[in-house]
Amino acid sequence: MKRLFFGHTLAGLFIHTVVMILAAFFGSQILISAVNETAPEIQSPAEVKKEAILVLSPASALITKGGGKLAVQIVVYPGTVSINAVGVTMRYSANLKVVDLSRVNSFCTLYPEELVDSSARRIRIGCGAPNPGLTASAGVVETVVFQAISNGQARVEIDLDNSSVHANDGYGTNVLSRVEGAIFSITETKPATPLPKAVITSSPTHPDQNRWYSNRNPIFHWAQDEGVIGYATLLDQNPQGNPDPTVLEKGGLKQFSNLEEGVWYFHLRAKNNAGLGPISHFIIQIDATTPELNVQTNQTTVTEGEIVTIGFSSTDAETFLVKIRNESFETASSPLNLTNLPHGKSIIYIRAIDRAGNITERSVTVYVESENLIERFFDWLRLTFLNTK
Numbered sequence: 400m401k402r403l404f405f406g407h408t409l410a411g412l413f414i415h416t417v418v419m420i421l422a423a424f425f426g427s428q429i430l431i432s433a434v435n436e437t438a439p440e441i442q443s444p445a446e447v448k449k450e451a452i453l454v455l456s457p458a459s460a461l462i463t464k465g466g467g468k469l470a471v472q473i474v475v476y477p478g479t480v481s482i483n484a485v486g487v488t489m490r491y492s493a494n495l496k497v498v499d500l501s502r503v504n505s506f507c508t509l510y511p512e513e514l515v516d517s518s519a520r521r522i523r524i525g526c527g528a529p530n531p532g533l534t535a536s537a538g539v540v541e542t543v544v545f546q547a548i549s550n551g552q553a554r555v556e557i558d559l560d561n562s563s564v565h566a567n568d569g570y571g572t573n574v575l576s577r578v579e580g581a582i583f584s585i586t587e588t589k590p591a592t593p594l595p596k597a598v599i600t601s602s603p604t605h606p607d608q609n610r611w612y613s614n615r616n617p618i619f620h621w622a623q624d625e626g627v628i629g630y631a632t633l634l635d636q637n638p639q640g641n642p643d644p645t646v647l648e649k650g651g652l653k654q655f656s657n658l659e660e661g662v663w664y665f666h667l668r669a670k671n672n673a674g675l676g677p678i679s680h681f682i683i684q685i686d687a688t689t690p691e692l693n694v695q696t697n698q699t700t701v702t703e704g705e706i707v708t709i710g711f712s713s714t715d716a717e718t719f720l721v722k723i724r725n726e727s728f729e730t731a732s733s734p735l736n737l738t739n740l741p742h743g744k745s746i747i748y749i750r751a752i753d754r755a756g757n758i759t760e761r762s763v764t765v766y767v768e769s770e771n772l773i774e775r776f777f778d779w780l781r782l783t784f785l786n787t788k
Contacts, residue, residue, distance in 0.1 A: 447480055447566045447568055447572045447574055448478060448479055448480060448574065449573070449574045449575070449576050450478035450479065450480075450574065450576050451475060451476060451477045451478050451480075451482065451564035451574045451575045451576060452475070452476040452478075452575075452576060452577055452578070452579065452603050453473065453474070453475055453485075453487060453540075453557050453562060453564065453575065453577075453578045453579070454473075454474045454475075454476065454578070454579045454603065454620065455471050455472070455473060455474075455555055455557065455579060455580055455581040456471070456472045456474050456581075456620055456622075456623070456651045456652065457469075457471070457581065457621075457622040457623035457624075457651050458579065458580075458581045458582070458599075458601075458622045459581060459582050459583065459584075459599075459622040459624075460581075460583050460584075460622065460623060460624055460625055461583070461584050461586065461624060461625045461626075462545075462547040462553075462583055462584070462585050462586070462625060463547065463585075463586055463587075463588065463625075464547050464548070464549060464550055464585050464586065464587050464588075465547070465548075468498065468544055468545065468546050468547075469544070469545050469547075469583065469625070470501070470542050470543075470544050471542065471543050471544075471545060471555060471581060472504075472539050472540075472541075472542050472651075473487055473489075473524070473539070473540040473541050473542070473543070473557075474537055474538070474539055474540070474620070474652065475506075475533070475537065475538050475539075475540055475564055476536065476537050476603045476604070476618065477533060477536070477537075477538075477564065477574070478574065478576075480566045480567075480568070480574060481531055481532050481533060481534045481566070481567045482532050482533050482564055482565060482566055482567055482574065483527050483528055483529070483530065483531075483532030483533070483565060483566075483567040484525075484526070484527035484528075484532075484563075484564075484565040484571065485507070485524075485525070485526060485527070485540050485562075485563070485564050485565070486512070486523075486524070486525045486561075486562055486563045486564075486565075487522075487523070487524045487525075487540060487541075487557060487562050488521065488522070488523050488557070488558040488561035488562050489521070489522040489523075489524075489543070489555060489556065489557055489558065490520055490521055490522075490555075490556050490558060491520050491522070491545070491553070491554070491555045491556075492520070492552075492553040492554050492555070493520065493549075494547065494548055494549040494550070494551055494553050494585055495520075495545045495546070495547060495548065495553045495555070495583075496517070496545065496546045496547075496548050497515045497517065497522065497543060497544070497545060497546075498544050498545065498546045499543075499544035500513055500515065500524070500541060500542070500543060500544070501541065501542040501543075501544065502541060502542075503542060504539045504542075505526065505538075505539050505540060505541055505542075506528055506532075506533045506535075506538035506539060506540070507526030507527055507528050507540065507541070508527075508528050508529065509526060509527045509528065509529075510524075510525070510526045511525050511526070511527075512524060512525030512526075513525075513526075513541075522543060524540065524541050526540060526541065527565075530567060531567060532567040536604070536616055536618055536654055537603075537618055537652065537654065543555075545583075547583075547585040549585065550585050550586060550587055551584075551585055552582060552583070552584060552585075553582070553583045553584075553585055554580060554581070554582055554583075555580055555581045555582075555583070556578075556580040557578035557579070557580055558578075559575070559577065559578045562575060562578065563575050592626055592671060592672055592673045593673060594671070594673050594674050594675070594676050595624060595626075595627055595668075595669035595670065595671050595673075595675070595676030596624070596669075596676055596677075597668075597676060597677045597678075597679045598621045598622070598630065598667045598668065598669050598676070598679050599621060599622050599679070600619055600620075600621045600665060600667050600679055600681040601619070601620060601621070601681075602617055602618060602619050602620075602665075602681060602683060603618055603620070604616065604617050604618045605617050605683040605684075605685075608681065608682040608683070608684075610684065610754075610755075611684045611685070611686045611753075611754045611755040612683070612684065612685060612686070612755055612756075613685070613686060613687045613755045613756055613757050614685070614687075615656070615657050615658050615659075615685060615687055616654070616655065616656045616657065616658070617654070617655050617658065617663070617665075617683050617685075618652070618653070618654050618655075619632075619652070619653045619654075619665050619667075619681060620651050620652045620653075621651050621667060622651065623650075623651045624669065624671075626671045626672070627669045627670065627671050628647065628670050628671055628672065629647025629648055629649055629669075629670055630647060630648045630649075630651075630667055630668070630669050630670070631643060631644045631645075631646065631647055631648075631667070631668050631670065631675070632648050632653055632665070632666065632667050633665075633666040633667075634653075634655055634663060634664070634665050634666070635663070635664060635666075636661060636662060636663055636664065637664060638664050638680065638682075640664055640666040640680075641666065641678065642666045642667065642668060642678070644668070644670060644675055647670060653665075658685055659685075660685050660686055660687055660688065661684075661685060662682065662683075662684050662685075663682070663683050663684075663685065664680050664681070664682055665680070665681040665682075665683065666678055666679070666680055667679050667680075667681070684755075685755075686753065686754060686755035686757065687755070687757065688753075688757065689753070689757045689758065689759045690713050690714075690715045690716040690751045690752070690753040690757060690758075690759050691713050691714055691715065691716075691751075691759070692711065692712075692713050692716065692749065692750075692751040692759040692760075692761050693711065693712050693713065694709065694710070694711045694749055694761045694763060695709070695710045695711075696708065696709045696710070696763050696765070698765075699763070699764060699765050699766065700765070700766045700768065701740075701765065701766070701767055701768070702767070702768045703742060703767055703768070704738075704739070705767075706736050706737065706738050707736070707737040707738075707740065707765050708734050708735070708736050708737075709733075709734065709735045709737065709747060709749070709763055710733045710734045710735075711733045711735070711749050711751070711761075712733060713751045713753075713759075715753050715754075716751035716752060716753050716759075717752060717753060717754055718730065718751075718752040719731050719732065719733065719749065719750065719751055719752075720749070720750040720752065721735060721747065721748065721749055721750075722747070722748040722750075723737070723740075723745060723746075723747050723748075724741075724745050724746060724747075728748070728750060731749075737765075740765060740767045741767065742767050742768075743766070743767060744764060744765075744766055744767075745764070745765045745766075745767065746762050746763070746764050746765075747762065747763045747764075747765065748760060748761075748762045749761050749762070749763070
């Protein structure tokens with residue numbers, strides 16, 4: 400049987416060249432497609448938000464010299480990730496003495512490190528819990544019991560640089576963002592009991608009363624004063640709410656879950672043997688709905704040098720960000736005119752961000768055709784046979 404051989408004629412040489420080009424082109428495309436479909440993705444560690452907080456509770460108190468003792472809880476607020484280990488370094492004033500470390504109510508089950516160095520006035524605590532670790536919005540690490548030994552102001556500080564909170568992510572990522580210490584007043588004798596003062600309330604989850612937050616699970620904590628029997632609390636949407644004084648909280652922490660959107664008021668008052676103190680109020684604002692985002696473009700297929708106009712709008716977004724291909728997001732306004740897009744496929748991402756930080760993202764795909772006839776021929780081949788740009 401005869402073999403056809405085109406190399407002996409000019410026509411054969413041309414056909415041979417075209418066949419080789421097409422074979423190389425489609426062969427490489429098929430190989431790349433096959434590799435992309437069969438090769439497993441290499442998983443990189445997911446980005447973990449660094450938002451955990453270590454807090455001392457109470458943050459302030461009045462202690463009597465000598466017999467006065469105060470139990471100070473180390474409380475961790477992990478944020479949106481679960482954690483499984485905490486390391487805390489604390490330092491305290493010379494007019495305080497550590498008399499006990501207590502594991503009561505701690506989320507930890509393992510305690511590889513519990514050290515009190517009285518000469519350096521330094522406390523080091525390291526503890527953890529097996530998987531899944533701490534999944535709640537807050538947890539007690541350990542309780543340190545202090546005794547007052549001389550009058551004046553006493554400070555207990557958490558050393559941020561030598562403390563850590565580790566995510567349960569398989570990498571032990573440190574997610575500690577900030578710490579809050581405590582200041583205590585030590586007196587010689589216990590004064591006559593006055594009515595409690597207004598309680599200072601704060602929220603590690605919703606710290607700014609003028610801001611909106613997407614978190615539906617607020618946490619409140621407050622400084623516990625010596626001599627207080629308990630605290631009456633109430634969370635409602637009435638700015639003048641009055642908590643029931645017959646139902647008292649013993650601790651300095653209150654958590655709520657799955658609140659509806661809107662403005663909420665946390666009301667708090669202390670009670671001691673002399674009676675009830677004034678009501679304090681703390682405002683939180685919740686908006687957990689992602690913003691609406693409308694995106695329009697004048698055309699999605701252009702030739703090199705043509706301008707692409709993208710319009711976007713939202714009824715409740717405060718900020719718009721735009722990213723072209725693999726570049727970084729940058730602040731933008733509508734309409735957005737894009738020039739000099741590279742040849743081929745470009746994806747433009749538009750983000751709308753509302754007052755609470757909720758994000759909605761849309762994208763527009765633009766194809767830029769080359770003015771070069773050969774490149775446009777290959778673009779046509781990709782579109783016709785591989786359905787890609």
